[in-house]
Amino acid sequence: MADQTIKINLSESKKQKPQSDQLGFGKIFTDHMFMMDYIEGKGWHDPRIVPFQPLSLDPAAIIFHYGQTVFEGLKAYVTKAGEVHLFRPEKNMQRLNRSSDRLCMPQLDEEFALEALKQLIIIDKDWIPSAPGTSLYIRPFIIATEPYLGVTASKHYQFLIILSPVGSYYKEGIHPVKILVENEYVRAVTGGTGTAKTAGNYAASLKAQEVAEEKGYSQVLWLDGIEKKYIEEVGSMNVFFKINGEIVTPALNGSILEGVTRNSIIQLLKHWNLPVVERKISMDEIYQAYKNGQLEEAFGTGTAAIISPIGEFIWHGEELVINNGKTGELSKKLYDTLTGIQYGTEPDPFGWVVKVQ
Numbered sequence: 001m002a003d004q005t006i007k008i009n010l011s012e013s014k015k016q017k018p019q020s021d022q023l024g025f026g027k028i029f030t031d032h033m034f035m036m037d038y039i040e041g042k043g044w045h046d047p048r049i050v051p052f053q054p055l056s057l058d059p060a061a062i063i064f065h066y067g068q069t070v071f072e073g074l075k076a077y078v079t080k081a082g083e084v085h086l087f088r089p090e091k092n093m094q095r096l097n098r099s100s101d102r103l104c105m106p107q108l109d110e111e112f113a114l115e116a117l118k119q120l121i122i123i124d125k126d127w128i129p130s131a132p133g134t135s136l137y138i139r140p141f142i143i144a145t146e147p148y149l150g151v152t153a154s155k156h157y158q159f160l161i162i163l164s165p166v167g168s169y170y171k172e173g174i175h176p177v178k179i180l181v182e183n184e185y186v187r188a189v190t191g192g193t194g195t196a197k198t199a200g201n202y203a204a205s206l207k208a209q210e211v212a213e214e215k216g217y218s219q220v221l222w223l224d225g226i227e228k229k230y231i232e233e234v235g236s237m238n239v240f241f242k243i244n245g246e247i248v249t250p251a252l253n254g255s256i257l258e259g260v261t262r263n264s265i266i267q268l269l270k271h272w273n274l275p276v277v278e279r280k281i282s283m284d285e286i287y288q289a290y291k292n293g294q295l296e297e298a299f300g301t302g303t304a305a306i307i308s309p310i311g312e313f314i315w316h317g318e319e320l321v322i323n324n325g326k327t328g329e330l331s332k333k334l335y336d337t338l339t340g341i342q343y344g345t346e347p348d349p350f351g352w353v354v355k356v357q
């Protein structure tokens with residue numbers, strides 16, 4: 001597989017590139033995409049880079065009916081010197097395979113998938129925006145394409161990579177958000193698909209998100225699906241708390257998505273000799289810490305925002321304002337350090353950056 005050559009069919013016309021202040025998130029796509037097919041018995045074949053275009057799929061394709069699909073999300077950053085950086089992309093390819101395994105989908109050769117990704121980025125390199133905080137969002141995904149209405153794993157798949165130039169998540173600087181603690185809906189349960197990046201989890205989360213937005217909150221805090229007591233994630237991010245000097249994040253329990261950002265933050269905190277623990281955290285405990293004046297910071301973590309400080313929780317009608325609704329010192333330091341490593345302005349002691357060119 002790894003020595004398969006990727007066929008390249010360049011687009012004849014190039015699209016107009018957007019101004020950096022009109023980027024937003026995930027609305028604009030580059031000139032090319034990568035695709036490759038899978039058939040049971042034959043394996044992955046026909047890797048190719050082609051002009052960005054609609055797909056033609058049978059209406060009976062399994063993806064449409066039973067949601068057999070997985071995805072990833074990572075970014076490419078251009079440095080001041082014009083180098084293109086990826087951040088721990090091998091972690092995303094490993095996770096894509098773990099997600100696929102959960103959904104009974106075929107494994108990819110991770111090195112080959114990364115090589116395909118690099119070739120695609122080089123071809124569409126001019127699309128990587130360079131204004132501060134902007135980047136190229138990368139969306140690899142696999143869909144089940146066999147036309148069959150039986151409930152079973154597909155025998156045919158397609159692996160695709162699309163690229164989208166994205167604006168700075170924090171145009172007006174990093175700022176805290178208000179979070180509704182979700183007591184009715186749940187995102188995932190142990191034994192379910194919460195650890196996989198698969199479409200159904202996100203479809204299932206929309207209702208709670210919509211209700212929270214109507215009430216003026218930007219995201220929900222997800223509690224565990226069984227007792228609705230323990231904290232799992234915030235929106236589609238992992239979550240951290242700083243309580244009386246200690247940094248705490250929910251332990252991976254079989255329903256939490258294991259974020260690359262989460263893992264990087266744990267490593268950074270250890271590197272700084274700060275106390276960090278992964279364990280169960282109940283909402284009661286957070287409430288008590290708040291009441292005792294020990295809830296110092298809270299923040300979400302993920303590729304899109306890197307760090308999203310939480311300024312306030314609302315829980316059973318009560319408002320818990322954290323750090324006066326301002327970005328905490330640790331949140332800011334983590335944000336600056338991680339983005340600094342990604343854009344090549346800070347040292348990279350862990351060798352996380354992978355240069356594309």
Ligand SMILES: *Cc1c(COP(=O)(O)O)cnc(C)c1O
Pocket residue numbers: 073197233235236237238257258259260261262301302303304
């Ligand atoms: C993608 C994702 C995250 C964050 O993962 P990163 O690898 O840090 O981007 C967290 N939770 C959910 C539910 C996710 O889908």
